[in-house]
Amino acid sequence: MSAQSLPAHLSLERAIIHVVLLCLSVATVFPLVWMVTSAFTPNELIAAKAIRLWPEQPTLSNFTIAASRHPIWMWLWNSILTSTLITLGKLVLALPAGYAFGRLEFPGRKFLFWLVVATMSFPTVLAIIPTYIAVVKVQAFDTYGAMIVPSVPYIGFYVFYFRQAFRSLQGSMFEAARMDGAGLWRQFWEIAVPNVIPAIAALSVISFMGAWNIYLWGQLVLEDSFRKTLTTGIAAFADLDGAEVLWGPLMATSLLSVAPVLALFLLAQRFIVDALAPGLDEK
Structure with missing residues (x-):
């Protein structure tokens, strides 16, 4: 059965389920993304911005x-x-x-x-x-x-x-x-x-x-x-x-x-x- 042939209430339920799963996935993955970003961000810049998805001034100095x-x-x-x-x-x-x-x-x-x-x-x-x-x-x-x-x-x-x-x-x-x-x-x-x-x-x-x-x-x-x-x-x-x-x-x-x-x-x-x-x- 295609998505177009589904009743409206079933399509809505499916959409809600997908949105909930997407939110849960983001909540699960975000700590890992933040860890990777912080690992390559200079230590003095980590506290400057609470949330970032990409390291500012990428560096390997943290490993050193x-x-x-x-x-x-x-x-x-x-x-x-x-x-x-x-x-x-x-x-x-x-x-x-x-x-x-x-x-x-x-x-x-x-x-x-x-x-x-x-x-x-x-x-x-x-x-x-x-x-x-x-x-x-x-x-x-x-x-x-x-x-x-x-x-x-x-x-x-x-x-x-x-x-x-x-x-x-x-x-x-x-x-x-x-x-x-x-x-x-x-x-x-x-x-x-x-x-x-x-x-x-x-x-x-x-x-x-x-x-x-x-x-x-x-x-x-x-x-x-x-x-x-x-x-x-x-x-x-x-x-x-x-x-x-x-x-x-x-x-x-x-x-x-x-x-x-x-x-x-x-x-x-x-x-x-x-x-x-x-x-x-x-x-």
């Missing part, structure tokens, strides 16, 4: 000032390193587990699967104190390992999603592979994994973004300024002992913390749509 006060480039590297290793760790654990629950038969499979799913309802904040004590006892405090290792085991959702993805594959492919003499690991690597690439890409992006945004745990276990991530390091801009906040350098550092995950999301957008569009119907 931020780097002279704090090791922001080291923070960026730390964020990339820890987020990548956390994501890889989750995939290494969740992929085989999801395949086992989705394609194999073994005693207690359903019970173990729902036990894994039940961990999704466990508030992670409750594990912070015992995990912190364990990190201190093994002398891993203020190390990359303290940031990475405790974050990897939270894979309940990943196991659930991969299980559904593997169950959606045609059983005839695995039957043909078994007739050709392929073992379990060969079926897993050569048949199962290549056919769930969109799901792997989508969950990799989700995991990377989640690891990138870890704040509370990073503040607890990372003390050395050179080991902090961007998410935890930005807080240092507020610790000025009464000095004026440098909004330009702060926005420049914030832009560094947003740009990589935004770029990753845009690059993997097609895989995310392919992975999340189909339903997760239980077979």
Whole structure:
């Protein structure tokens, strides 16, 4: 049905919905636009005008000032390193587990699967104190390992999603592979994994973004300024002992913390749509 053939009241309702969605979109995007604009505006000009959509006298000085006060480039590297290793760790654990629950038969499979799913309802904040004590006892405090290792085991959702993805594959492919003499690991690597690439890409992006945004745990276990991530390091801009906040350098550092995950999301957008569009119907 074309827009011209719609009744007047339906056309009005559609127009109102579009206007509301447009306003919500502008309200959502504006803080990001203001951050980008402020990152390239000289610090002394930021407060001169409350709202601007384009930087006046564009400059990279904010990045230079931020780097002279704090090791922001080291923070960026730390964020990339820890987020990548956390994501890889989750995939290494969740992929085989999801395949086992989705394609194999073994005693207690359903019970173990729902036990894994039940961990999704466990508030992670409750594990912070015992995990912190364990990190201190093994002398891993203020190390990359303290940031990475405790974050990897939270894979309940990943196991659930991969299980559904593997169950959606045609059983005839695995039957043909078994007739050709392929073992379990060969079926897993050569048949199962290549056919769930969109799901792997989508969950990799989700995991990377989640690891990138870890704040509370990073503040607890990372003390050395050179080991902090961007998410935890930005807080240092507020610790000025009464000095004026440098909004330009702060926005420049914030832009560094947003740009990589935004770029990753845009690059993997097609895989995310392919992975999340189909339903997760239980077979």
